[in-house]
Amino acid sequence: MYRLNEQQIGIIANDVNRAKLTITRLQDELIDDLCCKVESLMDQGLTFDMAYHQIQTDLGIEHLMAIEEDTLLLTDKNYARMKTTMKITGNISLALLAIGTLLRISQVAGANIILVIGFILLSLIFFPAAIFLDFGRTEEKQLTKRLLIIAGCVALMNGVLFKVMHWNGANILLLSGWIIMLGIFLPILFIKKLKETESTKNKWVYALGIFSLFIFELATVFKFFHWPGTSFLMVVGTFLLIGCFLPIYSLSILKEKQGSLSIFIFLIILAIYAVTFTALLSVNGASAPQSVMIELFNQSLLN
Amino acid sequence: MASTDLLKGMLKPIILKLLMERGRMYGYEITQLVKEITDGEVELTFGALYPILHKLEKEGIVQTEQEVINNRNRIYYSISKKGTSKAQEKIAELEEIVKTLKVFLKPNFGLRYVPA
Numbered sequence: 001m002y003r004l005n006e007q008q009i010g011i012i013a014n015d016v017n018r019a020k021l022t023i024t025r026l027q028d029e030l031i032d033d034l035c036c037k038v039e040s041l042m043d044q045g046l047t048f049d050m051a052y053h054q055i056q057t058d059l060g061i062e063h064l065m066a067i068e069e070d071t072l073l074l075t076d077k078n079y080a081r082m083k084t085t086m087k088i089t090g091n092i093s094l095a096l097l098a099i100g101t102l103l104r105i106s107q108v109a110g111a112n113i114i115l116v117i118g119f120i121l122l123s124l125i126f127f128p129a130a131i132f133l134d135f136g137r138t139e140e141k142q143l144t145k146r147l148l149i150i151a152g153c154v155a156l157m158n159g160v161l162f163k164v165m166h167w168n169g170a171n172i173l174l175l176s177g178w179i180i181m182l183g184i185f186l187p188i189l190f191i192k193k194l195k196e197t198e199s200t201k202n203k204w205v206y207a208l209g210i211f212s213l214f215i216f217e218l219a220t221v222f223k224f225f226h227w228p229g230t231s232f233l234m235v236v237g238t239f240l241l242i243g244c245f246l247p248i249y250s251l252s253i254l255k256e257k258q259g260s261l262s263i264f265i266f267l268i269i270l271a272i273y274a275v276t277f278t279a280l281l282s283v284n285g286a287s288a289p290q291s292v293m294i295e296l297f298n299q300s301l302l303n
Numbered sequence: 304m305a306s307t308d309l310l311k312g313m314l315k316p317i318i319l320k321l322l323m324e325r326g327r328m329y330g331y332e333i334t335q336l337v338k339e340i341t342d343g344e345v346e347l348t349f350g351a352l353y354p355i356l357h358k359l360e361k362e363g364i365v366q367t368e369q370e371v372i373n374n375r376n377r378i379y380y381s382i383s384k385k386g387t388s389k390a391q392e393k394i395a396e397l398e399e400i401v402k403t404l405k406v407f408l409k410p411n412f413g414l415r416y417v418p419a
Contacts, residue, residue, distance in 0.1 A: 003373050013375075025369075026353060028376035029330050033349050035375055036331035063350065070354040075361045 002042040004035050011052070012038065012059075019064035026071055030064060079133065086129040093121035104164070112165060119161035123154050145188065152180025171224075178221050186214050205248055212240030310345060314355050316397035319382065319390040322365060327381035330356065356380055364389050 004012075013031050021027040034055055041051035057063075072079045096118030103111035131150050156177025162170035193206040216237030222230040310317075321333055328336070330352055337347045359365040364386030368379045382390050406413050 006374050009374055023357075025367075025378060026357065028369075029353055029378050030349065032329070032372075032375050032377050033331045033334075035373070067350045067353060070350070071357045074354045074358040 002039050004039055004042075004048075008038070008048055009035055015059050016064060019061045019068075021064060021068045023068055023071060026068055030067070034059065082129045082133050086126060086133065089121045089126040089129065093118045093126050096121065115164060116161065119157060123157040123161075127154060127157070145184075148180060149185050149188075152177050152185060156181060174224065178217065182214060182217055182221070186210055186217075201252065205245070205252055208240065209245040209249060212237055212245050216241055311351070313397060313400070314347070314351060315359065316393040318352070318355060318359070319364065320394050320397070322380060322382050323390055323394065327368065327379040329377050329379050333380075359386075362386075362389075364393075 009031070012034050016027060016031050016034065021030075037055050038048065038051045041054055042048060046054070073083070096114050100111050100115035100118050103114060127150070131146070154177075155173045159170055159173030159175075159177050162168075162173055190207065190210045193210065194203055197203045197206060215233055219230055219233035219237045222228075222233055317337065318333060321336055322328060325336070330349060334347045334349065334352060337345050356365070360367055360380070363383060365380045366383040366386075368381070370377050370379065
């Protein structure tokens with residue numbers, strides 16, 4: 001029977017490792033299984049390249065991740081429970097926030113209570129559930145860093161709620177959230193992406209994405225403190241994020257990944273939601289989305 | 304080719320039966336043996352196999368051993384001492400199901416009277 005050499009095993013292992021599976025033993029099993037398949041095909045007279053090409057369908061990142069997901073759902077009851085909770089509360093909170101925002105813009109009664117419920121579900125149930133799921137797959141040494149980022153995100157989410165409801169403490173919550181996001185989260189994300197990405201072109205795409213996000217969030221901070229240059233930053237940040245990063249990202253990186261449609265749709269919805277909602281919040285008083293852009297352009301012209 | 308959906312619920316006892324007969328086996332070996340026994344009618348994918356093997360281990364029915372074979376880690380599964388009775392129970396359940404299903408395939412479901 002044909003035996004793969006170390007280099008050939010390395011090629012298969014690298015492909016499996018791209019799926020970043022967290023159950024190490026499962027990862028080992030999948031590598032061994034795929035190696036056995038290739039060896040069996042080579043016994044039938046195929047070359048390594050031909051045999052390797054034949055097993056490509058088994059090597060898709062999404063396929064390997066789905067196997068791990070199935071394993072986690074079968075072996076960890078908490079994981080399954082949390083996953084359901086996360087899906088339900090995520091959808092409900094998103095719907096409530098969207099309805100609440102629309103009612104608030106239209107100055108209809110009941111908007112506030114819907115927004116509060118939406119934010120409570122989002123920050124106290126959905127987000128911790130999502131983090132719980134992620135923690136199960138995170139090494140312990142990352143825990144402190146992660147906890148800090150979670151605290152920042154929760155502070156930011158509640159800061160938005162407090163600000164919308166005109167409650168005391170909004171400024172402190174928003175400021176601490178922004179400091180963590182701009183000073184810790186985005187730089188960590190930037191370094192991580194640069195380390196993980198092999199292609200120089202993709203490194204530039206990620207750098208552009210993180211830079212535009214940084215500018216966009218910085219614009220929100222500027223607006224909040226009424227510092228000059230807000231409109232310029234907001235227009236530049238929005239243009240970089242929606243006009244440059246998303247098209248380049250969808251054309252280059254997402255194209256390389258399998259099953260990219262769902263990620264793409266999610267990104268578009270998230271970007272539109274973030275831009276519209278943050279822009280709405282950064283304008284004094286409740287106003288229609290169209291007026292936000294008009295005001296931004298007016299301010300940029302005045303500046 | 305047998306439908307994977309129909310087989311899904313039966314995979315556990317099938318895997319346990321193989322492990323009872325053969326002692327210890329690794330994932331690829333199980334898929335190949337299933338293919339061989341069924342003349343290629345049942346193709347057990349690794350996407351279906353490994354989650355079940357991990358579940359069986361979590362339940363304590365099977366145990367694992369790790370060995371380095373041909374420069375890579377190989378995980379062998381075998382029935383644990385504690386899991387033997389449970390495995391026998393699951394296999395007996397499968398036999399019962401197969402027996403019951405066979406009745407449906409008999410003419411007139413094996414019933415003597417002709418329905419009105």
